[in-house]
Amino acid sequence: MMRYVAVIGPGTEATDSELDSAREAGRRLADNGFVVVTGGLGGVMEAAAAGAGDEGGVSIGLLPGLDRSEAGAAHTYTVSTGLGEMRNALVVRAADAVFAIGGSWGTLSEIALAARTGVPVVSVAGWPLHDYPEGVLVCDNVVDALRHLVELLRPPAPRGR
Amino acid sequence: MMRYVAVIGPGTEATDSELDSAREAGRRLADNGFVVVTGGLGGVMEAAAAGAGDEGGVSIGLLPGLDRSEAGAAHTYTVSTGLGEMRNALVVRAADAVFAIGGSWGTLSEIALAARTGVPVVSVAGWPLHDYPEGVLVCDNVVDALRHLVELLRPPAPRGR
Amino acid sequence: MMRYVAVIGPGTEATDSELDSAREAGRRLADNGFVVVTGGLGGVMEAAAAGAGDEGGVSIGLLPGLDRSEAGAAHTYTVSTGLGEMRNALVVRAADAVFAIGGSWGTLSEIALAARTGVPVVSVAGWPLHDYPEGVLVCDNVVDALRHLVELLRPPAPRGR
Amino acid sequence: MMRYVAVIGPGTEATDSELDSAREAGRRLADNGFVVVTGGLGGVMEAAAAGAGDEGGVSIGLLPGLDRSEAGAAHTYTVSTGLGEMRNALVVRAADAVFAIGGSWGTLSEIALAARTGVPVVSVAGWPLHDYPEGVLVCDNVVDALRHLVELLRPPAPRGR
Numbered sequence: 001m002m003r004y005v006a007v008i009g010p011g012t013e014a015t016d017s018e019l020d021s022a023r024e025a026g027r028r029l030a031d032n033g034f035v036v037v038t039g040g041l042g043g044v045m046e047a048a049a050a051g052a053g054d055e056g057g058v059s060i061g062l063l064p065g066l067d068r069s070e071a072g073a074a075h076t077y078t079v080s081t082g083l084g085e086m087r088n089a090l091v092v093r094a095a096d097a098v099f100a101i102g103g104s105w106g107t108l109s110e111i112a113l114a115a116r117t118g119v120p121v122v123s124v125a126g127w128p129l130h131d132y133p134e135g136v137l138v139c140d141n142v143v144d145a146l147r148h149l150v151e152l153l154r155p156p157a158p159r160g161r
Numbered sequence: 162m163m164r165y166v167a168v169i170g171p172g173t174e175a176t177d178s179e180l181d182s183a184r185e186a187g188r189r190l191a192d193n194g195f196v197v198v199t200g201g202l203g204g205v206m207e208a209a210a211a212g213a214g215d216e217g218g219v220s221i222g223l224l225p226g227l228d229r230s231e232a233g234a235a236h237t238y239t240v241s242t243g244l245g246e247m248r249n250a251l252v253v254r255a256a257d258a259v260f261a262i263g264g265s266w267g268t269l270s271e272i273a274l275a276a277r278t279g280v281p282v283v284s285v286a287g288w289p290l291h292d293y294p295e296g297v298l299v300c301d302n303v304v305d306a307l308r309h310l311v312e313l314l315r316p317p318a319p320r321g322r
Numbered sequence: 323m324m325r326y327v328a329v330i331g332p333g334t335e336a337t338d339s340e341l342d343s344a345r346e347a348g349r350r351l352a353d354n355g356f357v358v359v360t361g362g363l364g365g366v367m368e369a370a371a372a373g374a375g376d377e378g379g380v381s382i383g384l385l386p387g388l389d390r391s392e393a394g395a396a397h398t399y400t401v402s403t404g405l406g407e408m409r410n411a412l413v414v415r416a417a418d419a420v421f422a423i424g425g426s427w428g429t430l431s432e433i434a435l436a437a438r439t440g441v442p443v444v445s446v447a448g449w450p451l452h453d454y455p456e457g458v459l460v461c462d463n464v465v466d467a468l469r470h471l472v473e474l475l476r477p478p479a480p481r482g483r
Numbered sequence: 484m485m486r487y488v489a490v491i492g493p494g495t496e497a498t499d500s501e502l503d504s505a506r507e508a509g510r511r512l513a514d515n516g517f518v519v520v521t522g523g524l525g526g527v528m529e530a531a532a533a534g535a536g537d538e539g540g541v542s543i544g545l546l547p548g549l550d551r552s553e554a555g556a557a558h559t560y561t562v563s564t565g566l567g568e569m570r571n572a573l574v575v576r577a578a579d580a581v582f583a584i585g586g587s588w589g590t591l592s593e594i595a596l597a598a599r600t601g602v603p604v605v606s607v608a609g610w611p612l613h614d615y616p617e618g619v620l621v622c623d624n625v626v627d628a629l630r631h632l633v634e635l636l637r638p639p640a641p642r643g644r
Contacts, residue, residue: 001230002238035238060221060238066254066406068162077163077196077221079240079255082406084388085600086572093227094240105595105616112592117568133588245549245565246439250408266455270434273427278407294427323551324560357560382543382560388576391484399485399518399543401562401577415549416562 003153004060005029006037006095008088008110009044009102018102019047021124024142025099026051026059032150035060037094038075039087044101046072062087062094092119097149100136103127111136120152164314165221166190167198167256169249169271170205170263179263180208182285185303186260187212187220193311196221198255199236200248205262207233223248223255253280258310261297264288272297281313325475326382327351328359328417330410330432331366331424340424343446344369345376346464347421352379354472359384359416360397361409366423368394384412414441419471422458425449433458442474486636487543488512489520489578491571491593492527492585501585502530504607507625508582509534509542515633518543520577521558522570527584529555545570545577575602580632583619586610594619603635 007025009018026048029036036052038045040061049059053074061075064087071078081087088110092098098114100107100123107126114121115133122137122145132138139145168186170179187209190197197213199206201222210220214235222236225248232239242248249271253259259275261268261284268287275282276294283298283306293299300306329347331340348370351358358374360367362383371381375396383397386409393400403409410432414420420436422429422445429448436443437455444459444467454460461467490508492501509531512519519535521528523544532542536557544558547570554561564570571593575581581597583590583606590609597604598616605620605628615621622628 004229037240058238060240062240068165077219077238079198079221079223079251081251082254082408084404085596086404086569089569089572090240090242093243106599109592109595109599112588112595113568116589116592243567243569246435247408247411247565250406250411266434267438270431270438273431273434274407277428277431326551359562380560382562384562390487399541399560401520401543401545401573403573404576412562412564415565 001155003034003096004037004094005034005097005099005149005153006091007044007048007099007101008039008091009100009107010104011039011041011043011045013104014043014047014102018044018125021101021142022047023051023054025101025124025146026053026057027055028142028146029099029149030055030057032146034149034153037062037091038072039064039091040071040075040078042072046074048099048101049076050074052076060094062090089113092117095119096153097121099124099145099149101125122148122152162316164195164257165198165255166195166258166260166310166314167252168205168209168260168262169200169252170261170268171265172200172202172204172206174265175204175208175263179205179286182262182303183208184212184215186262186285186307187214187218188216189303189307190260190310191216191218193307195310195314198223198252199233200225200252201232201236201239203233207235209260210237211235213237221255223251250274253278256280257314258282260285260306260310262286281310283309283313323477325356325418326359326416327356327471327475328413328420329366329370330361330413330420330422331429332426333361333363333365333367335426336365336369336424340366340447341369343423343464345373347423347446347468348373348375348379348381349377350464350468351421351471352377354468356471356475357382359413360394361386361413362393362397362400364394368396370421371398372396374398382416384409384416411435414439417441418475419443421446421467421471423447444468444470444474484638486517486579487520487577488517488632488636489574489581490527490531491522491574491581491583492590493587494522494524494526494528496587497526497530497585501527501608504584504625505530506534506537508584508607508629509536509540510538511625511629512582512632513538513540515629517632517636520545520574521555522547522574523554523558523561525555529557531582532559533557535559543577545573572596575600578602579636580604582607582628582632584608605631
């Protein structure tokens with residue numbers, strides 16, 4: 001069964017370091033066979049989509065508006081929702097796990113939403129909070145985060161004798 | 162630019178003839194390079210996705226629930242929305258045009274929604290109403306409907322000297 | 323327990339006769355202790371809210387946009403949703419029953435949505451279709467429709483000896 | 484013009500002190516003529532609704548589910564949305580300002596959402612973060628928070644000569 005990982009993080013205000021992490025995350029997610037889900041716009045979203053594309057992977061962008069032309073060009077597919085910021089919840093609902101990059105309030109808002117609805121989260125380059133919500137794993141780098149994600153989403157071994 | 166066409170119609174209560182039309186529609190849409198969007202479940206949705214798959218095309222199913230395992234197996238990608246029947250509006254919003262098959266009330270409801278929001282509709286095997294909403298083209302068969310869709314979604318010729 | 327009835331019908335394109343029916347419906351609904359729910363804009367929505375106000379009743383308008391100032395002035399309370407046409411589904415979800423006035427495609431779309439989700443509908447001045455969806459009661463006038471609604475929403479008699 | 488203030492905070496896991504603050508907030512909001520909007524369930528939501536009721540005010544609860552019977556009993560009116568956690572965004576959209584009580588992750592998630600969409604927030608009894616998002620005013624107590632809210636929502640004085 002195909003697995004979907006949402007990459008969330010700042011849009012146009014993303015730092016170069018966040019963009020690098022997002023592109024690397026996209027690449028490694030695609031390498032591991034995950035479909036990348038994003039909010040469909042620029043910054044971290046676009047970089048993750050571009051990373052997935054680097055490895056021949058697929059990204060799906062769930063756009064806040066009704067106009068597909070606002071989507072980041074690197075996304076393989078886009079879905080216009082017209083829901084505005086409410087589409088953040090759709091991004092989380094569409095994902096088996098969330099890969100958070102950077103520490104903006106918007107990103108924290110989505111992390112909290114994921115944690116509340118039982119979607120596991122790995123976070124890279126977030127704020128050094130000591131009290132992330134349960135279900136959020138703060139990681140040192142993309143490689144570590146990816147390793148945890150793969151572990152989290154590994155299908156259970158078949159039970160047998 | 163990629164174009165998306167929503168195929169809408171009855172789910173498990175679809176007739177054999179509707180399923181045949183949906184599969185043919187999916188095939189021809191994929192042949193013409195369209196991405197097929199559906200409500201992600203069985204019946205006409207699944208048949209259209211299967212048709213797209215027959216031709217190596219792509220389908221995206223926008224599910225009413227939160228559980229991706231309820232999706233029709235032929236869908237290439239699925240997006241869990243948790244919106245229930247409200248996801249019908251998302252299916253219409255995600256599409257550049259709607260391909261309606263069959264005459265259920267549910268299908269008419271979505272046709273009306275598309276017509277109200279300016280998304281063009283072609284309809285096959287619907288009820289013989291004389292007063293479909295403006296923007297809805299009632300067609301005799303899938304081939305005719307497809308031809309009209311292609312015409313509708315053709316990019317405007319470049320203006321020249 | 324308070325009961326909510328959604329009054330649905332055309333907005334600015336409503337006919338005088340539809341507006342009269344909506345105002346009368348609003349009055350009688352308020353008289354019977356129902357809270358009137360609408361889509362918050364003009365036409366039938368505003369007339370129903372005004373009718374409820376005539377009798378000291380309450381109306382709640384669920385607006386498609388984010389700006390409460392677009393609401394019809396007669397509504398007692400308004401809720402901005404920013405969902406566009408998707409708020410039609412919220413109007414139906416918020417109601418114990420639907421009172422439909424007039425025969426526009428938009429109205430039929432909402433009637434169909436209500437019927438699919440098990441919310442009972444009474445309809446006045448709709449199109450003379452012979453095949454309304456199950457769960458829709460086509461009535462000759464507002465008085466009849468109201469009588470049916472009251473019957474539908476009457477709490478079951480307590481079982482006992 | 485009527486003004487709406489959303490009171491947000493923990494549900495059943497609210498502390499006694501948070502419940503006291505919520506009830507006082509509800510009372511003072513009603514006293515000042517505000518309509519109280521909540522997420523419709525227990526804890527802080529129910530306490531704020533009860534406080535509004537103490538002063539003859541009105542509260543509207545926007546429920547996550549489809550069943551109105553899950554609403555806290557003190558709410559004057561309830562709107563079933565069926566949107567699950569996505570209804571948090573509706574609560575914020577329906578409000579002219581947000582009154583946050585307590586420091587759960589859920590509450591922070593909604594604060595961040597409000598801040599991102601330009602809805603002013605006052606916060607009482609939240610975590611002692613030093614870096615709340617812009618647009619959030621952390622207050623020592625309900626009285627102070629209310630005073631700030633009134634100031635924020637005061638209509639601008641008419642310009643004159």
